[in-house]
Amino acid sequence: MTKNILIISSNYTGHGHKSITESLCEVFSENNDVNIHVVDGFSLGGNTLLKIGKSYGPITRKSQSLWELVWNMSTLKPVLVNEFIELIIKDHLMKLIEEVHPDLILSVHPNFNGSVINVLEENKIKIPFITLIADLVSIYPLWAEPRADYTISPTTEAKDKCMEFGVPEEKIKVLGFPVRSRFNNHGEHSDYKTDNPLKCLIMSGGEGVGNMRKIAEVLLNNFNCIVRIIAGRNTRLKNSLNKSLSEKYGDKVEIYGFMENIQELMFSSDIAFTRGSPNVMMESIACNTPLIITGALPGQEEGNPKFAEDYNLAAVCTDVKKMKDTIEDLLKNNAEKLNEIKRSQMNYNNPNAARDIANFILSVVKND
Template sequence: MPKKLLIISSDFTGHGHKSITEALKEKLEIEENLSIHVVDGFSLGGTLLAKIGKSYGPITRHSEFLWKAIFDFSAQKPSFINSLIRWKIETNFVKLLDEVKPDIILTVHPNFNGSILDILDKHGYKIPFITLIADLVSISPLWADPRADYVISPTKEAKEICIQYGVPENNIKITGFPVRSRFYKDSENPSYLTNKDPSSPIECLLMGGGEGAGNMEKIAQTLLQNFDCHIKIVAGRNVTLKEKLEQSLMKNYSDRVTILGFTDAIQELMFSSDIAFTRGSPNVMMESVASNTPLVITGALPGQEEGNPSFAEKHNLGVVCKNPVELKETINLLLQNDSSQLKEIKKAQRMFQDPYVVDIIVSILLDVFENENEMAI
């Protein structure tokens, strides 16, 4: 009989949780005798919780201050958030357990760690529980429940914070950040390294995460007015932003600008770009690193993204430019001396990237399955 893995993810709170789930499924689905069931944790809480999950996009696009207040409150009152989520999902989650009968539960969203562990304890379920942290350095205590059998951490920084929150060090596994395999095409984006005509336009990619957040219009105008460049802009799910950008940019720059909505081919856009401009979304940052596309980080969502720009600078994965007024100088510095700084960033990215992160995570899961088998014998 196949072993069963239940993954608790999220479809609407950005795209990172879903991308991580997809990266894992790529490897897990080729394993024999393994069945995978994925559920959006917010869907377990009925209409109200589903609406809360879907509100992430509008809130982060239009009111970062409100989002910071929500994040800070959840960090200060994790037990309250866990109790609230548990109250909303308990009935449906118990039904799900009885239907799926998972051998392991893996969560990739902070709201479904303590809440689910509370339910497992209350109902006497003895199911191995693993948390996979989907952030880099600014870790909410909702990620760090000491009762989890394992906490899979993407960075040393995240591990240290989890220890501060009381997670036993032996229960934390550092693996790196999981990225879908298609972002590792040939392990290297050749732009600005080989076959690049110095006189050709700079290929720029502007992104704001799955929700299309950020000051894309001002960034695009600064680049178009000051550099010989082609720009591809990904507005994500933000239909209003896409329409606004089309109205403001296409009239004067139609031959130099391409504006897209949400796309599943983001890796191809990265491969064809010399520089990616994005806010400090961990998923987008690590996908850019995997595709070997230098980053200009233009901001960060308050809360879980606050530490990401500094993390990128620490490892020379990109540069930070939060003020569009300073963007011209930032790009000039990247391009001077035959783009030497860009080349150094690309070199650092190749040293940092690890296409085997997902394999390591899968091996951890398979080890837990094997240990469960041995205990059952």
């Protein structure tokens, strides 16, 4: 019998939730006995909640201190956040459940864990509910919902935080971070040789935040390199970078907007500079592209730089004034440290994470 899975995701709060959903749908599409219905959770709250979701990009681009305030306030009373969201999504959610008849609900956004379970419980609806955590270390309390049938965690660090927040250990499955298949580097490993120009990729998530221009100037003024910059959806930043860099450095620099085929640039880069966005980090690791992490959003990304350092998946440099020294350190002795990061990434990467997660979800829905 065909099973229906409802995935509650998000299209506007960064690109990570959408990317994770796509990675799972790739696997689900191979199974003819499963129908997948994906909904943007914020759309269930009409214009009010959708505006909140769409505000993520402008806030994280223009005021990280405001984002930190929003994060801290909502972590103090997660129950109130759940109740607020429940209030404005319940009518549309109930209508969606009547239309889709889901045999299982999967949430890949923290705002739709406790809130959706509240709606199900109040209407005495019993549908298996699974949470898939989209962060690595510093997880939001809303991710940790003890009433969920299972919580899928990408790391043991996130699992430990869930347990601190009260989720029973037997309900947590550590299955890795799902990455879209096109990011997995299936080619043979090759070390970087310092007699070649250093191919650099500067990016900062789908919203295009970070001090990209100054990083590019450090690279172009001090190293034999080619610099490519992805400004994401931030068109103002793209135009500014074109004006300030392209005119001065010519074909040594290339500026891109939001890209669907970003993996092609990752594969062909020797090093990437990025904010500590979990999705961008894990996709870079899958591509076997060494990272320099240049910063992290307050809240959900705070622990990511240290996490990456602990596993030797990246170097961390949050001060542009120290960027030249950081790169020189990676490149000395014929790029010994840079190549060690490449090897650590190959050992850490799990190209089967999306498949493992999808198969686990399918086992739950088929056994229910």
